[in-house]
Amino acid sequence: SDAIVHVPLGERAYDIRIGHGLIERAGELIGAATPGAACAIVTDENLARTHLPALERSLEAAGIRHAQVVCPPGEATKCYRWFETVCDAIIGARMERGDVVVALGGGVIGDLAGFAAAVVRRGMRFVQIPTSLLAQVDSSVGGKTGINSPHGKNLVGAFHQPSLVLADVGVLDTLPEREFRAGYAEVAKYGLIDDPAFFAWLEENHRGVFAGGPERAHAIQTSCAAKAAVVVRDETEQGDRALLNLGHTFAHAFERLTHYDGARLVHGEAVAIGLVCAFRFSAALGLCSGQDAGRVEGHLRTVGLPTRIRGIPGWDGDAAAILDAMFQDKKVKRGALTFILARGIGQSFISRGVEPSSVREFLDAEL
Numbered sequence: 001s002d003a004i005v006h007v008p009l010g011e012r013a014y015d016i017r018i019g020h021g022l023i024e025r026a027g028e029l030i031g032a033a034t035p036g037a038a039c040a041i042v043t044d045e046n047l048a049r050t051h052l053p054a055l056e057r058s059l060e061a062a063g064i065r066h067a068q069v070v071c072p073p074g075e076a077t078k079c080y081r082w083f084e085t086v087c088d089a090i091i092g093a094r095m096e097r098g099d100v101v102v103a104l105g106g107g108v109i110g111d112l113a114g115f116a117a118a119v120v121r122r123g124m125r126f127v128q129i130p131t132s133l134l135a136q137v138d139s140s141v142g143g144k145t146g147i148n149s150p151h152g153k154n155l156v157g158a159f160h161q162p163s164l165v166l167a168d169v170g171v172l173d174t175l176p177e178r179e180f181r182a183g184y185a186e187v188a189k190y191g192l193i194d195d196p197a198f199f200a201w202l203e204e205n206h207r208g209v210f211a212g213g214p215e216r217a218h219a220i221q222t223s224c225a226a227k228a229a230v231v232v233r234d235e236t237e238q239g240d241r242a243l244l245n246l247g248h249t250f251a252h253a254f255e256r257l258t259h260y261d262g263a264r265l266v267h268g269e270a271v272a273i274g275l276v277c278a279f280r281f282s283a284a285l286g287l288c289s290g291q292d293a294g295r296v297e298g299h300l301r302t303v304g305l306p307t308r309i310r311g312i313p314g315w316d317g318d319a320a321a322i323l324d325a326m327f328q329d330k331k332v333k334r335g336a337l338t339f340i341l342a343r344g345i346g347q348s349f350i351s352r353g354v355e356p357s358s359v360r361e362f363l364d365a366e367l
């Protein structure tokens, strides 16, 4: 039986369904959520080989007209050129306003397809079928869509909520191990933000999550519910939603300094190091115990994630470079840095006035 996380956003309320075999049932489920609509599937080459055929069969069995556009895999696809290609493919397939854009893929496809759905015909319906762990627990929840600009990541986009999210946990079996592990950093993040019992559960049950046991669906459901709760409280990111950036002020700096080269560091790996930094920094400021910081690092290391800045392949940066990279981040406001700090596991809070000098001191000690 499937788990359902309901996202109560008034007229735009929708369900996230988590379970096995959802792609095989997608035709029926999409047909029920958006009766009579045709589907424009946006996907990438990896998914076109693995899970697209099952999705097409399912839509055909449900009598749903469909077309597809296949993009190359990778972050570089979240660009103006592919955005144009995707929009024109949807329009060229004679999709109307009430029809559905279906994103079958990881966060790259979800963000790109969602942005196309937000603007083609001034807004089409949108269904997410997230296929990476990161997409299932993070990017498919919350309604943020967009592409990258040469000036930076995610600088062009829109808020556009889906009508339905289908998180098929079985599709994760074909996801490369490294990508799964990276997504796990975001799962652990939800425990660290405000759910100490979930973090303790992960410490006990991570093997089942990785092996694809029933623990996996539970971890995904808990994570979706955690993100959905924050999104509902703060849909357009005025306040509380910043908690989701735990570890990310550091992580974004590491990604920038490794030139977004996934061969060196993928996002979730940067987040793992960033989470450890957030807790070690909190401990250095006397906010949280060194024991809690040690638990965070111990767990992430146990599942095989990197936890230290010096562990980044080819790392030759220094504290000044990291600080510079943090100041380029779009979330930085005049001088003071916004950090998510913690008083303990599951006790994170937003701190808007962190002095650059205290970060500098912490980083010097880390390096």
Ligand code: NAD
Pocket (backbone or CB within 6 Å): 044, 045, 046, 047, 050, 073, 074, 075, 078, 105, 106, 107, 108, 109, 111, 131, 132, 133, 134, 135, 138, 139, 140, 141, 142, 143, 144, 145, 154, 171, 172, 173, 174, 175, 176, 179, 267
């Ligand atoms: P991704 O979409 O590039 O997917 C990672 C790789 O795994 C790709 O090569 C993809 O083809 C492959 N893949 C995905 N599912 C697969 C499967 N089931 N089997 C085999 N291969 C599979 O990367 P991602 O980590 O899923 O997403 C990263 C993107 O998400 C970034 O662009 C980031 O900005 C975005 N993001 C958005 C939000 C949001 O709120 N909108 C939040 C977090 C991240």
Ligand code: ZN
Pocket (backbone or CB within 6 Å): 138, 186, 248, 267, 271
């Ligand atoms: Zn993240």
